[in-house]
Amino acid sequence: MVHQYQNNGYQIALDVDSGSVHLVDDLVSAIISELGRDLSLSDEEMVGKLSARFEKEEILEALSEVRSLISARQLFSEDIYKNAVLDFKARKTVVKALCLHIAHDCNLACRYCFAGEGEYHGRRALMSFEVGKKALDFLVRNSGNRKNLEVDFFGGEPLLNFQVVKDLVQYGRALEKGHDKHFRFTITTNGVLLNDEIMDFCNREMDNVVLSLDGRKEVHDRMRPFPNGSGSYDLIVPKFQKFASERKALGLQYYLRGTFTHYNLDFAKDVLSFADLGFDQLSMEPVVAPKEADYAIREEDLPEIFEQYDLLAREMIRREKEGRGFTFFHFMIDLTGGPCVYKRLSGCGSGSEYLAVTPWGDLYPCHQFVGNEAFLLGDVEKGIRRTDLVDSFKACNVYARKECRECFARYFCSGGCAANSYNFHQRLTDVYEIGCELERKRVECAIMLKAALAEEEPEK
Amino acid sequence: MKHIKTLASRSLQESLKKGGCGECQTSCQSACKTSCTVGNQTCEKSRK
Numbered sequence: 001m002v003h004q005y006q007n008n009g010y011q012i013a014l015d016v017d018s019g020s021v022h023l024v025d026d027l028v029s030a031i032i033s034e035l036g037r038d039l040s041l042s043d044e045e046m047v048g049k050l051s052a053r054f055e056k057e058e059i060l061e062a063l064s065e066v067r068s069l070i071s072a073r074q075l076f077s078e079d080i081y082k083n084a085v086l087d088f089k090a091r092k093t094v095v096k097a098l099c100l101h102i103a104h105d106c107n108l109a110c111r112y113c114f115a116g117e118g119e120y121h122g123r124r125a126l127m128s129f130e131v132g133k134k135a136l137d138f139l140v141r142n143s144g145n146r147k148n149l150e151v152d153f154f155g156g157e158p159l160l161n162f163q164v165v166k167d168l169v170q171y172g173r174a175l176e177k178g179h180d181k182h183f184r185f186t187i188t189t190n191g192v193l194l195n196d197e198i199m200d201f202c203n204r205e206m207d208n209v210v211l212s213l214d215g216r217k218e219v220h221d222r223m224r225p226f227p228n229g230s231g232s233y234d235l236i237v238p239k240f241q242k243f244a245s246e247r248k249a250l251g252l253q254y255y256l257r258g259t260f261t262h263y264n265l266d267f268a269k270d271v272l273s274f275a276d277l278g279f280d281q282l283s284m285e286p287v288v289a290p291k292e293a294d295y296a297i298r299e300e301d302l303p304e305i306f307e308q309y310d311l312l313a314r315e316m317i318r319r320e321k322e323g324r325g326f327t328f329f330h331f332m333i334d335l336t337g338g339p340c341v342y343k344r345l346s347g348c349g350s351g352s353e354y355l356a357v358t359p360w361g362d363l364y365p366c367h368q369f370v371g372n373e374a375f376l377l378g379d380v381e382k383g384i385r386r387t388d389l390v391d392s393f394k395a396c397n398v399y400a401r402k403e404c405r406e407c408f409a410r411y412f413c414s415g416g417c418a419a420n421s422y423n424f425h426q427r428l429t430d431v432y433e434i435g436c437e438l439e440r441k442r443v444e445c446a447i448m449l450k451a452a453l454a455e456e457e458p459e460k
Numbered sequence: 461m462k463h464i465k466t467l468a469s470r471s472l473q474e475s476l477k478k479g480g481c482g483e484c485q486t487s488c489q490s491a492c493k494t495s496c497t498v499g500n501q502t503c504e505k506s507r508k
Contacts, residue, residue: 416496
């Protein structure tokens with residue numbers, strides 16, 4: 001399968017199943033289109049089809065180039081992965097990551113919160129140190145030979161329970177030595193309670209911090225107010241700037257992460273507002289909301305959103321050339337390395353390798369399923385009880401979704417998000433169509449960015 | 461080549477032979493938490 005498209009003046013051919021990317025002219029593009037319909041076309045037949053638009057010699061020359069790439073399995077390569085990936089999915093898995101819901105409580109009242117303003121549609125609660133310890137013990141016990149274990153302190157707002165975060169990091173570090181493990185801790189915060197002590201601690205202990213900001217002041221304050229309705233932007237931006245600049249100086253990762261909604265479809269301005277504030281590791285996610293929500297992304301919003309991604313990509317190229325570039329999570333793509341094909345096709349790992357833990361120690365397939373009792377898997381003390389549910393999640397992969405078979409982006413999204421599938425279609429192995437449209441557009445922009453920036457590099 | 465400039469000549473087929481160690485990060489532990497993106501993740505072997 002070859003996916004062809006034009007973007008920002010580049011004509012791009014992505015060989016979907018090998019991952020090769022080619023910049024082509026109009027003639028090659030026409031040849032690839034014809035071969036896409038009938039790969040067995042002879043030279044004479046191809047000349048017959050294109051001779052009204054191109055010279056015969058040119059057609060044969062270009063066709064020869066195309067055929068050499070087909071021979072090298074860089075065009076029209078085949079998907080030979082299905083059996084290997086299904087075997088891979090069926091293997092005995094270990095738990096390698098936990099999302100610890102350290103606080104089901106929040107000091108903001110974000111309008112789009114999937115956690116119901118931090119409570120996950122349940123009661124307000126903070127995780128105790130005892131429950132957290134059992135969660136880390138559960139992770140170590142169920143992680144097999146895997147050395148690196150990931151733990152995200154999530155909420156609600158985890159800084160509402162910061163003492164337990166600190167105690168659990170200390171406990172985790174003590175566990176590392178005896179079990180030949182290494183914890184990679186991360187924390188996601190709205191920034192309200194950030195102070196110097198917390199930043200210092202995170203700079204010592206957290207592999208990554210995710211800082212929630214939605215963009216321009218009016219956009220952020222509309223969706224992320226305090227419970228009394230007042231805006232949170234002015235309080236948190238200076239703290240995030242300090243935090244990000246410290247982490248940058250230390251060579252540490254952070255993400256400034258926003259959510260855009262129907263109310264700020266011009267979200268490229270919000271991403272650029274981050275860059276203008278000095279941030280350089282950026283992410284902006286489309287809100288995932290019930291169709292009836294006033295702020296939900298709708299199908300008719302897609303053309304404008306696509307334009308915004310194009311605009312953002314072009315501006316990123318300009319700023320990169322001016323020496324003030326930044327990274328944007330969804331445009332980060334590694335065309336020559338990156339994950340292996342098993343990872344690319346086998347889904348996100350929710351429900352088997354990645355689990356969420358509630359403040360009282362219940363296990364769910366991921367943070368987005370927390371609060372839905374039908375997906376309660378077990379608890380950190382007794383372990384997994386619903387192995388049937390784990391098996392259902394293990395069966396989530398690209399080959400389980402018929403829509404993915406014809407989609408060029410399947411090696412980049414791994415079949416999409418099971419929670420989104422369930423929320424929109426009450427099945428784990430369906431797709432969330434708007435999410436798919438956005439993913440495809442982002443992949444196209446990401447590849448175009450690579451093409452544009454490659455032109456700047458000196459010829460080898 | 462005159463008509464084609466190859467930007468990346470990758471072979472995902474090769475990673476079928478060498479990959480599958482399972483040491484990589486789970487997808488949602490990064491910045492997203494509401495989608496599924498794997499194309500931008502790093503292979504754990506390449507971090508060593």
